[in-house]
Amino acid sequence: MYVVILGAGRIGVRLARWMLDSGSEVTLIELNRRRLEIVKQSLGEVAIQGDGCSSLVLGEAGLSRADIFVATTGADDVNLLTCQVAKHHYGVEKTISIVYLPEHEDLFKMLGVDMTINITNLAIECLETGMADLFAEEV
Amino acid sequence: MLDSEETNNSTREIESSRRGPIYRARRVLIVGCGETGAALATRLSDSGNIIKVLDLDPASFELLPPRRIETTRIVPVVGDGTREGDLRRASAHEVDVMIATTGTSPINILASQIGLHIIRVPKVLCLIEEEPIMEIYRSLGIHVISRLHLTVSTLFEETMS
Numbered sequence: 001m002y003v004v005i006l007g008a009g010r011i012g013v014r015l016a017r018w019m020l021d022s023g024s025e026v027t028l029i030e031l032n033r034r035r036l037e038i039v040k041q042s043l044g045e046v047a048i049q050g051d052g053c054s055s056l057v058l059g060e061a062g063l064s065r066a067d068i069f070v071a072t073t074g075a076d077d078v079n080l081l082t083c084q085v086a087k088h089h090y091g092v093e094k095t096i097s098i099v100y101l102p103e104h105e106d107l108f109k110m111l112g113v114d115m116t117i118n119i120t121n122l123a124i125e126c127l128e129t130g131m132a133d134l135f136a137e138e139v
Numbered sequence: 140m141l142d143s144e145e146t147n148n149s150t151r152e153i154e155s156s157r158r159g160p161i162y163r164a165r166r167v168l169i170v171g172c173g174e175t176g177a178a179l180a181t182r183l184s185d186s187g188n189i190i191k192v193l194d195l196d197p198a199s200f201e202l203l204p205p206r207r208i209e210t211t212r213i214v215p216v217v218g219d220g221t222r223e224g225d226l227r228r229a230s231a232h233e234v235d236v237m238i239a240t241t242g243t244s245p246i247n248i249l250a251s252q253i254g255l256h257i258i259r260v261p262k263v264l265c266l267i268e269e270e271p272i273m274e275i276y277r278s279l280g281i282h283v284i285s286r287l288h289l290t291v292s293t294l295f296e297e298t299m300s
Contacts, residue, residue, distance in 0.1 A: 053244065053245055054269075075245070076221065076249065077221060077243070077245035077246045077248065077249040078245045080245075080248075080249055080252075081244075081245045081248050081249070084279070088279070101221070101222070103222065103223060103224075104221075104249075107252065107253060107256070107257065110256060111252065111256070111279075
């Protein structure tokens with residue numbers, strides 16, 4: 001499987017390592033050169049430097065032959081745009097995106113993003129579950 | 140004989156065309172009060188349109204003509220153009236046209252899609268800095284205007300004329 005991941009931050013890098021370990025081919029796209037250097041040292045030559053919103057960079061990443069595109073940047077607007085380009089122009093079958101603002105999740109789905117990970121809601125759910133015990137004990 | 144009828148009809152047409160087209164003031168929401176947004180707001184309000192300008196940074200409204208704000212022909216609203224609630228606070232659900240002019244293309248595209256698909260603004264214009272990434276925007280129903288494309292086209296025409 002060929003996976004293109006936008007963003008070599010904490011999420012992107014961990015995801016890339018998991019995919020590589022499971023035998024998939026991976027390319028990371030990252031704007032920040034310092035992060036890129038770190039990735040090179042830990043994972044090897046699997047990242048390219050560039051702005052994921054640029055068609056040149058997406059082409060360079062071989063998006064047209066990717067099976068999956070995952071957007072992991074910290075910006076909903078960039079994540080949505082790149083997923084739309086991946087799906088509607090490059091024909092990538094599966095687009096996955098991190099979503100920060102819970103209210104954006106429905107729009108992402110409406111516009112064709114196959115899987116959305118609502119980071120904020122996830123964190124809140126974990127907190128509520130984790131803290132429920134504390135409040136229960138107080139009673 | 141139809142002659143007299145035809146003459147009457149054509150007379151009526153000439154009379155109504157002399158009155159000129161009826162101009163209705165448009166209600167416009169501009170998202171992003173940078174140089175472009177502010178200049179556009181000023182020019183649109185010069186033509187009698189009613190403008191609201193949305194920006195995260197209240198300092199950006201200093202670019203707007205104070206007189207127009209005093210007379211509420213231009214109304215500044217502080218808020219985030221990528222949040223439906225803030226767009227509605229800026230009357231997005233009541234405007235004829237929404238124009239996204241922040242300096243960041245992906246933000247303009249997100250704001251435009253919220254305006255188009257969720258709030259259902261009748262006309263949405265989206266300014267992007269670079270060449271459009273292929274045809275996808277048109278197929279997604281967003282009217283995209285590329286600053287780079289406009290600049291190069293104008294310069295090209297001037298050069299070649």
